[in-house]
Amino acid sequence: MNNKKKILVTGVAGFIGYHFVKKLLNLNYEVCGIDSINNYYSVKLKKDRLKNLFNLNKNFYFYKVNISNKKILRKIFNDFRPDIVVNLAAQAGVRDSLKYPEKYLKFNIIGFLNILELSKEFELDKLVYASTSSVYGLNKKLPYKVSDPVDHPKQFYAVTKRTNELMAHSWSNLYNVKTIGLRFFTVYGPWGRPDMALYNFVDNILRNIPIKLYNYGNHFRDFTYIDDIVEGIYLSMLYNMKKLNKNQITTDVSSKPFTLFNLGSGRKTSLKKFVKLIEFNLGKKAQIELLPLQLGDVVGTTANINKTKLELGYNPSTIPEEGIKKFIDWYKFYKKLDY
């Protein structure tokens, strides 16, 4: 036992949840993890991440639960009595939200409603939750600033995440639930998601399958390395919300305990450069298929992280040259590749 805060993390078998909980367990926090372990991508990868967490230490409890099930969720809150909740569980991915909007509604909105209601009922110290750069949607002005208007989402995934932010605002105002929303920008790194570009490109190049570059390869992203994201979530978890009113530098309209941060690298990298770095690290050329822009896709993202730096002391440090190498080293180790 220790006198540190008790942390409940949802989406713990996911890419970001896994890395975040690994940090918490290494720092000796007591952590309760929740995940539905859905089959959106490899269940084996999710179970392997969980296995690693169980091997770390004994302060980790896990429940295979969908956050849209309020009854079971309440029992877990009641038994564990968390001080802080970090909600990372969601149906991620932009493209599937065009095909299966009902799933996004249930997991991302009903699920989050349950998290908010229980945060109120159990009087948490704080709720930190995942949002996304996708909320900036059709905005033209770059880099995206957290105080920019975000009224023009491109797809339903972004709508569900923006809805989460608005719900958090309302629960903060009505019930004083202390909420911090984090807008993540294209996260990459070891143990990453097979549905995202880096994993998919490396996998295809090694198997001599052409990689698809939409918008004829003219995309750019603020690629953010997983360790920087984990540090940003951790700093949010420690952030003293009382500072908000004194140190407000955004146009957050309320004086209630609600705020949002961009978690990006603040750097813009073209997809073409990203592919070149992958080729360099693999020592192999990609076969490239150039295709038009996909429905719902955003052409480019870059984060303005001034507020995050000033208020949280966030200082992302990993450049794509290092991060891509770390991913490829992990990929070869995980797939037991010997080259």
Ligand SMILES: NC(=O)c1ccc[n+]([C@@H]2O[C@H](COP(=O)([O-])OP(=O)(O)OC[C@H]3O[C@@H](n4cnc5c(N)ncnc54)[C@H](O)[C@@H]3O)[C@@H](O)[C@H]2O)c1
């Ligand atoms: N990875 C990124 O680049 C990125 C960018 C922006 C926002 N986000 C957000 O960050 C969070 C974590 O993303 P990730 O990349 O780790 O995704 P992920 O898919 O790897 O992890 C999400 C986990 O949540 C679980 N889950 C989904 N719906 C659930 C539900 N209703 N109840 C319980 N568990 C559920 C899934 O099984 C999965 O293991 C998500 O909310 C995502 O929308 C991620």
